[in-house]
Amino acid sequence: MARIVIVSNRVPSPNERGPRAGGLAVGLADALKDGGLWFGWSGEIAKTSRSEVKRVEADGITYATIDLCQEDYDRFYVGFANSTLWPLLHFRLGLIDFKREDLEGYIEVNRTYAAALALELRPDDLVWIHDYHLIPLGQELRKLGVKNRLGFFLHIPFVPASLFTALPQGNQLLRAFCAYDVVGFQTDEHRRDFLDCIEQILGLKAESDGQVETSTGRMQAIANPIGIDARGFAALATKAERSPETQRLKASLVGRALVIGVDRLDYSKGLPNRFDAFGRLLNSFPEHRQKVSYLQIAARSREDVSEYQAIRRELDRKAGNINGRFAEFDWVPLRYMTRAVGRNTLAGFYRAARIGLVTPLRDGMNLVAKEFIAAQDDNDPGVLVLSRFAGAAEDLSEALIVNPFDPDEIAEAMHQALIMPLDERKDRMARLRGRVFTVTAEAYCREFLKALAA
Numbered sequence: 176m177a178r179i180v181i182v183s184n185r186v187p188s189p190n191e192r193g194p195r196a197g198g199l200a201v202g203l204a205d206a207l208k209d210g211g212l213w214f215g216w217s218g219e220i221a222k223t224s225r226s227e228v229k230r231v232e233a234d235g236i237t238y239a240t241i242d243l244c245q246e247d248y249d250r251f252y253v254g255f256a257n258s259t260l261w262p263l264l265h266f267r268l269g270l271i272d273f274k275r276e277d278l279e280g281y282i283e284v285n286r287t288y289a290a291a292l293a294l295e296l297r298p299d300d301l302v303w304i305h306d307y308h309l310i311p312l313g314q315e316l317r318k319l320g321v322k323n324r325l326g327f328f329l330h331i332p333f334v335p336a337s338l339f340t341a342l343p344q345g346n347q348l349l350r351a352f353c354a355y356d357v358v359g360f361q362t363d364e365h366r367r368d369f370l371d372c373i374e375q376i377l378g379l380k381a382e383s384d385g386q387v388e389t390s391t392g393r394m395q396a397i398a399n400p401i402g403i404d405a406r407g408f409a410a411l412a413t414k415a416e417r418s419p420e421t422q423r424l425k426a427s428l429v430g431r432a433l434v435i436g437v438d439r440l441d442y443s444k445g446l447p448n449r450f451d452a453f454g455r456l457l458n459s460f461p462e463h464r465q466k467v468s469y470l471q472i473a474a475r476s477r478e479d480v481s482e483y484q485a486i487r488r489e490l491d492r493k494a495g496n497i498n499g500r501f502a503e504f505d506w507v508p509l510r511y512m513t514r515a516v517g518r519n520t521l522a523g524f525y526r527a528a529r530i531g532l533v534t535p536l537r538d539g540m541n542l543v544a545k546e547f548i549a550a551q552d553d554n555d556p557g558v559l560v561l562s563r564f565a566g567a568a569e570d571l572s573e574a575l576i577v578n579p580f581d582p583d584e585i586a587e588a589m590h591q592a593l594i595m596p597l598d599e600r601k602d603r604m605a606r607l608r609g610r611v612f613t614v615t616a617e618a619y620c621r622e623f624l625k626a627l628a629a
């Protein structure tokens with residue numbers, strides 16, 4: 176069997192047990208357990224220029240990492256990846272802060288990664304590259320003569336051609352996709368938008384099965400939704416129900432219904448609208464006052480990017496307004512924290528919640544929606560309120576699907592969830608669980624690697 180090589184911007188440390196150790200890391204590590212290689216950035220900033228590749232072996236997997244220097248980090252990561260590509264591919268043209276030197280830094284870092292990775296590769300390795308930081312990596316590997324099967328998966332959305340053309344030198348980036356044998360997207364909508372760009376901007380013809388004849392060979396675009404380790408997460412949640420943290424949370428609710436939101440603190444996640452929606456719930460449906468508590472965990476991320484500082488200030492203000500307006504001396508309606516909590520704790524909190532609020536303005540998939548579902552108690556499940564613009568909505572139609580741009584609609588869905596009879600909650604959740612336990616992290620890896628090996 177061919178060796179699997181995974182490349183991602185951040186390589187998890189083999190011993191990562193911290194609060195962020197996520198399901199995808201588990202799913203991918205599983206695909207590598209027969210002796211694979213995981214290559215990428217260490218997460219460290221080197222003091223001078225780029226350093227050598229560092230290798231650690233654990234459980235049969237080789238983790239090979241490289242540091243970035245400060246200038247690379249600023250131009251590649253903070254700059255082009257997170258201040259141009261991230262807003263562009265989340266439909267937020269107004270937030271793009273493009274600089275030519277950032278694009279140059281982005282290409283240079285990909286070139287450096289390619290040079291280091293090429294030395295690690297064996298002829299029949301299957302190479303699977305992840306996400307928007309590394310789009311040109313396949314093309315840079317090809318320039319070095321690498322002939323291996325190369326796959327790429329985009330974790331975030333893709334945009335229609337009319338938006339993509341806003342990207343300076345976008346043709347160059349689109350051409351970089353053509354160096355891969357397989358390009359994967361979370362949903363069929365993202366895949367279609369990508370193929371439209373290929374046709375309209377590059378003038379190439381896409382077949383109905385997503386195959387594209389390029390100047391150097393064939394590329395196939397596939398839709399392959401990511402999932403979680405649903406069984407593992409369900410077991411974690413059942414166990415965490417009795418944990419001291421979950422018990423403390425339940426005691427603090429004194430019988431009130433818990434509404435939970437869990438997101439990286441990111442403008443794509445629709446948090447201001449969600450806070451507004453909660454305010455409108457308390458205003459328009461006063462019967463729920465003092466009967467619900469909304470806990471929003473919004474772990475800080477990308478604090479070097481100015482837009483992330485702005486959203487944090489906005490949320491601080493909105494949270495203050497809601498609590499100032501509605502709180503009673505013995506009831507704080509909104510609990511808002513920007514610290515990450517442990518994964519076990521999170522699982523127990525999801526299980527204790529009556530409503531899971533997942534209302535991104537755009538999202539590739541959204542794993543929180545799937546974790547919330549996996550964590551529920553079949554006998555007394557909560558209700559998922561889900562944005563129609565999360566990739567997850569393509570598959571999870573039994574959630575209460577909302578337009579995240581309309582806080583009143585979110586408030587109405589929360590009201591509907593709070594009064595929903597037990598039988599309907601059970602019925603909806605049983606169907607949702609059927610999907611989440613089928614489209615798992617393991618199935619995602621298997622399907623992608625099958626397409627790549629074909």
Ligand code: GDG
Pocket residue numbers: 193194195196197198199330331401437438439472474514515516517518519521538539540541542543544546
């Ligand atoms: C990208 C795409 C796509 C969050 N806060 C805490 C915590 N988390 C964990 C969640 C979940 C993960 O982080 C977030 O995953 P999402 O899928 O919701 O979102 P992104 O980070 O934006 O991920 C997204 C994903 O890639 C995978 O393809 O679904 O669309 O944007 O696992 O649980 N975990 C812990 N503490 C926290 O405070 N332990």
